[in-house]
């Protein structure tokens with residue numbers, strides 16, 4: 001049986017009241033505005049909530065993996081799109097801290113942890129994000145730096161980020177797994193991140209295109225070894241799936257709280273809505289599913305900390321949690337009746353945000369490919 005320590009329960013409580021005080025009162029207006037909340041992001045950094053850690057442990061990080069998912073879940077309960085922006089930011093910051101040159105670390109990592117810099121992770125291209133190796137972006141070493149050309153789609157934090165980690169293929173090798181990662185500052189000449197993709201939800205996490213047109217970066221911007229980023233990307237995809245799970249659970253929790261509040265404070269035909277089992281039973285099912293997803297998330301976070309191989313486990317968890325979140329949010333909207341159709345109310349916002357979680361960081365179909373791949377590989381005698 002998995003149990004949080006007293007310290008972890010205290011952290012959860014601290015985050016819950018932080019969100020009630022600092023985020024929920026702003027969340028509705030922020031959703032209408034559609035802007036990235038840079039002040040809030042800086043405050044979160046100043047509070048230490050960006051000093052997170054996932055699979056590969058960054059020396060000196062304030063929070064371990066389990067504590068990090070608690071923080072992400074609780075912040076997403078206030079504003080899911082804030083959690084969506086934090087996910088690639090923290091991944092990039094930790095990647096540079098662990099695999100970047102010392103000079104690059106100094107330029108980026110401290111400011112990122114404090115929330116003074118915002119990072120984006122650019123892998124997906126127009127040919128289809130489900131194939132993480134379907135990369136046409138190129139990087140060529142020209143004697144004193146790397147020149148990048150290509151176009152990345154659906155990039156979280158595009159237009160708001162101060163820098164991106166870009167996956168590219170260097171001309172040295174054409175093998176499909178030979179991918180390299182580069183840090184590209186957003187103000188590098190030739191980088192254009194001005195095109196935003198308007199989406200149905202996650203309004204405060206800008207998503208857009210990052211174009212690289214003869215974009216030259218210094219030699220120290222190669223993160224990790226040339227042609228050897230495939231292993232890092234696999235770990236980052238797993239981390240991203242754990243992050244999306246935390247977001248799904250926080251979003252579902254938020255929707256359930258709205259459903260409980262609305263149904264217990266609203267009367268129909270002389271009774272509160274919650275006195276009808278047709279309303280209170282769906283709320284019980286919400287609790288059941290959130291409880292199962294959260295308990296499993298803690299378990300998988302503990303597996304991350306032990307550096308276990310987790311691809312199938314985290315894919316199963318992300319699949320369950322993101323689909324569960326969509327179902328819980330839909331049910332919360334239903335309980336609100338016509339009120340649930342009002343744009344920008346909290347349940348409706350959660351419902352729109354939830355749909356994105358079934359697609360980003362490995363869609364539900366891709367998660368099933370990962371799980372079935374492992375099961376059939378084991379059947380054929382693999383480990």
Ligand SMILES: Cc1cc2nc3c(=O)[nH]c(=O)nc-3n(C[C@H](O)[C@H](O)[C@H](O)COP(=O)(O)OP(=O)(O)OC[C@H]3O[C@@H](n4cnc5c(N)ncnc54)[C@H](O)[C@@H]3O)c2cc1C
Nearest residue numbers: 121122123124128129130154155156356359360361363365
């Ligand atoms: C909100 C949001 C934020 C994102 N942020 C980032 C980011 O920061 N960085 C980044 O690099 N990318 C990002 N992405 C892109 C994301 O990773 C891709 O959208 C995702 O991987 C799916 O790729 P695609 O949209 O190109 O769909 P496609 O790969 O074109 O797939 C289309 C559909 O086909 C299904 N499908 C694909 N292959 C198979 C198959 N073999 N079998 C069965 N079904 C299949 C998919 O599940 C999907 O339903 C983001 C996307 C969203 C929605």
